[in-house]
Amino acid sequence: MTRIRLRPAAALASIAGASTLLLAACAQDASSTGGTESTSPSVSSEAPAAEEAVDSVDAKQYASGDPESVAYGFVTPSGKWLCAIIPTKKVAGCASHPTAGPLGVPGVPQVPSPEGGPPAEANIIAVEEGKEPDFQNWNQALFPDNANVLPYDTTLAIDGFSCNVQFSGVSCKEDATDKGFTISTSGYRFEFTPIPMSIPSGGPVQVAPRIAPLPQQASGSNQCGPVVYPTTGKPATVVIVKGTLRCDEAHAMLTTYFAAPDKSDPVYSFDGWECRLAGDPESAEIGYTINCTDDKGNTVVAQP
Structure with a gap:
């Protein structure tokens, strides 16, 4: 076995595996709460500048198969998060994948059960049209199909919402207000994180999904x-x-x-x-x- 050290030790880049949300058209409205931001998120408190449109994917490649209530879902490359944009609900959010259980992120609060049961740790972080981002409890799997992988440094944008995946985490926002969230395995922020300008420009690039x-x-x-x-x-x-x-x-x-x-x-x-x-x-x-x-x-x- 040959071992070659390619470059000297350097500062380690912030990362957290990436992410998952179970969202589908048939679900009830969820109970929610704003919560408190995690004390140790893995994302920077300063949002980097971003380039528009150069990282967008074809939203149709991420659509569910239900023609009456279409949702757009994806799994992060790490397999940790499932996220979705649901136009009929006017919401974008993420949840743990593949279990759809508690988010398992430091600082996530307990929120009321949608069926009136005892409070439990939230299983979704979401942003809805005209509202502040928050945590919610959903009692059904709300993305109806197996989701494609959204590659790192790309954005899924549809119906007034945008979500992207980076090594630092997964982010979603409402485009009209720029209100959103970022979540990773080590923390969360109620703030959208755009993709940095280091992504090469030159016109829109359509990135094909993969399974x-x-x-x-x-x-x-x-x-x-x-x-x-x-x-x-x-x-x-x-x-x-x-x-x-x-x-x-x-x-x-x-x-x-x-x-x-x-x-x-x-x-x-x-x-x-x-x-x-x-x-x-x-x-x-x-x-x-x-x-x-x-x-x-x-x-x-x-x-x-």
């Missing part, structure tokens, strides 16, 4: 089960973001990576793979996000 053709543990999921960070003993979620790699191959590659003596470097190469570390000081306590790509077009992410 990863790989062995899946659950319907609509490309998650391969956890690995454990040797230095912390904490689990990390393994997701095959791109390619035809099997789950056992992804686990074997990460096991080899963990055994490498120089794996703490921001970028590390071995056996045709290049792995990058990213994370903030808070996520470092439980393990950095690892993003690995190989020369065959496979991409694997392990995130705390």
Whole structure:
């Protein structure tokens, strides 16, 4: 096995795996509350400048199959979040994927049950037309189909709402007011995060969605089960973001990576793979996000 250190250690980029929302046309209106912003979000408090239209996808590729109540949904590349824009409800939001349970993000409040039961941790973060972003409890799966993956640094925009996916998290907003939210595995903000201007310009680019053709543990999921960070003993979620790699191959590659003596470097190469570390000081306590790509077009992410 040949190990090549590609570049010296550098500041680690803020990241959190990306994201999920269960939204569908048949659901009841949800009980909600504004809540309190997380004390340790993984996104910057200063929204970067953004370029318009260069990162947009074809919304039709993300539409549900119900012609009477169309919703537009997507899964983040990390497999963590499912998000949707529902024109009939005038709402955009995100929820945990694939379980649709509590969001599992620091600082998320309990909100009343839509059926009058005891309060519970919210399972959706959303922004509705003319309202402040908030947390809600939904009692039904509201996106009716298996959603396509929305690639990093792209935007789904339809019917007055926009959502984008970045390494720092997933964001949605109401276009007329710019009110929205950003959520990641380590925190949230009631503030939309635009894609930075570093995205190359030159005219609108239509990015085709994809569904990863790989062995899946659950319907609509490309998650391969956890690995454990040797230095912390904490689990990390393994997701095959791109390619035809099997789950056992992804686990074997990460096991080899963990055994490498120089794996703490921001970028590390071995056996045709290049792995990058990213994370903030808070996520470092439980393990950095690892993003690995190989020369065959496979991409694997392990995130705390």
